[in-house]
Amino acid sequence: MKRGGQTVRIGLVGKPNVGKSTFFAASTLIPVEIANYPFCTIEPNVGFSFIPSREPCPCGSLRKRLEENGRAQFANERGGSICSPRTGSCEAFKRYVPCMLVDVAGLVPGASQGRGRGNAFLSDLAECDALIQVIDVAGTTDAEGNPTGFKATKEQAVKQALSEVEFLTDELDAWILGLIKDGWSRGARRIQAEGVKGFTQFLQERLSGLGATDAMCQRSFDAFSKEHTDMNSPWDWSDSVLTILASSVRQNLFPIFVAGNKADLAPEGVVEQLQDGLPHFTPCSAETELALRQAGKAGFINYNSGSTSFELNEQRSLNDAQRKGLTVLADRVEKLHGTGLMKLLDRVLFEELDRIVVYPVQDENQWTDGDGNVLPDALVVQNGIQAKQVAYKVHSDLGDGFIKGVDGKTRRIVGAEHELADGDVLRIHSK
Numbered sequence: 001m002k003r004g005g006q007t008v009r010i011g012l013v014g015k016p017n018v019g020k021s022t023f024f025a026a027s028t029l030i031p032v033e034i035a036n037y038p039f040c041t042i043e044p045n046v047g048f049s050f051i052p053s054r055e056p057c058p059c060g061s062l063r064k065r066l067e068e069n070g071r072a073q074f075a076n077e078r079g080g081s082i083c084s085p086r087t088g089s090c091e092a093f094k095r096y097v098p099c100m101l102v103d104v105a106g107l108v109p110g111a112s113q114g115r116g117r118g119n120a121f122l123s124d125l126a127e128c129d130a131l132i133q134v135i136d137v138a139g140t141t142d143a144e145g146n147p148t149g150f151k152a153t154k155e156q157a158v159k160q161a162l163s164e165v166e167f168l169t170d171e172l173d174a175w176i177l178g179l180i181k182d183g184w185s186r187g188a189r190r191i192q193a194e195g196v197k198g199f200t201q202f203l204q205e206r207l208s209g210l211g212a213t214d215a216m217c218q219r220s221f222d223a224f225s226k227e228h229t230d231m232n233s234p235w236d237w238s239d240s241v242l243t244i245l246a247s248s249v250r251q252n253l254f255p256i257f258v259a260g261n262k263a264d265l266a267p268e269g270v271v272e273q274l275q276d277g278l279p280h281f282t283p284c285s286a287e288t289e290l291a292l293r294q295a296g297k298a299g300f301i302n303y304n305s306g307s308t309s310f311e312l313n314e315q316r317s318l319n320d321a322q323r324k325g326l327t328v329l330a331d332r333v334e335k336l337h338g339t340g341l342m343k344l345l346d347r348v349l350f351e352e353l354d355r356i357v358v359y360p361v362q363d364e365n366q367w368t369d370g371d372g373n374v375l376p377d378a379l380v381v382q383n384g385i386q387a388k389q390v391a392y393k394v395h396s397d398l399g400d401g402f403i404k405g406v407d408g409k410t411r412r413i414v415g416a417e418h419e420l421a422d423g424d425v426l427r428i429h430s431k
Contacts (some may be wrong), residue, residue: 227244288329387402
């Protein structure tokens with residue numbers, strides 16, 4: 001992972017009162033204060049969202065093998081799943097894995113100069129692997145996050161949405177620019193003396209507190225050099241040139257995905273225009289997702305987060321108001337083809353951050369741990385991870401004493417440098 005640790009951290013950012021806390025609550029089912037005034041959230045809320053893995057849980061193939069061999073019979077609870085997740089859950093062979101969400105307090109223009117929570121806000125972002133910027137595509141709030149009190153036109157809503165995206169990137173660029181300029185005289189000398197290597201090492205040293213790596217700084221330099229080819233006299237570079245550098249760093253350091261929240265309230269044509277004009281844009285309705293998940297938790301409906309529909313629970317009686325409310329929610333979900341939240345989280349975790357899910361076990365035949373629990377751990381790891389690296393993810397002693405691994409699906413012995421694929425089961429032999 002970019003910033004160490006085993007759990008991916010995704011930051012929820014944006015101006016006040018756009019629905020970040022609702023997005024957080026809907027994704028984690030952790031109750032937080034939700035109100036329509038700026039800085040409702042002061043300290044960041046932190047919780048876990050559980051996202052379905054893209055590959056089926058291996059417990060499905062294990063069940064099939066055991067039943068075919070006549071060695072076990074299973075009930076069809078949880079849709080047939082037979083694993084025992086230590087965290088998350090498994091339903092119908094769909095394994096739900098954890099992703100940490102950080103709901104950061106509302107950003108306002110000038111944060112890089114100390115406005116709002118200033119550096120405290122920016123420091124919270126530094127711990128995140130990717131950012132989801134929640135914006136108001138309905139045009140119900142102004143630049144400071146205050147309710148406008150009037151219905152926006154399409155043009156007003158689009159303009160406001162684009163300005164929200166721009167001011168976040170501007171603030172991040174300004175923050176990074178300040179860090180680069182702070183030691184630029186030394187950086188310019190290193191560029192002159194050591195060339196590209198000195199340049200990238202200077203960037204890594206200045207931005208190490210944000211999680212910058214050598215490879216990340218190299219990619220940033222490559223992007224910068226395409227826009228600014230003159231490497232002579234770096235001590236004379238203007239702020240505009242250094243801003244290009246800061247922007248290149250920001251794009252590699254903080255990949256930003258845009259959640260177009262309140263899409264169910266947006267004027268006609270707004271969502272379509274933003275989808276055409278903004279990369280990494282997903283229309284969302286956090287309020288709808290939260291209502292559906294609460295209704296599901298209460299037993300009124302059967303709903304899986306990310307689905308494009310839900311079913312009423314005929315065992316529960318509903319009054320007229322409840323039926324009317326669920327009809328409204330059904331219309332929204334149909335119109336938006338889902339609420340957008342799980343679709344976006346899936347895209348960030350498995351595409352942008354390129355994660356896969358692997359299952360370490362102690363018994364390569366039964367796929368159990370030492371206590372007989374079936375596939376208890378599902379690790380979310382970087383694609384291309386090697387067997388010995390997985391051992392370290394489980395415990396440092398397993399990594400230090402690594403001898404070999406066994407592929408649980410093929411029973412083949414694998415070495416330390418064997419690369420795992422999504423859904424693999426691995427037994428680790430260690431001293």
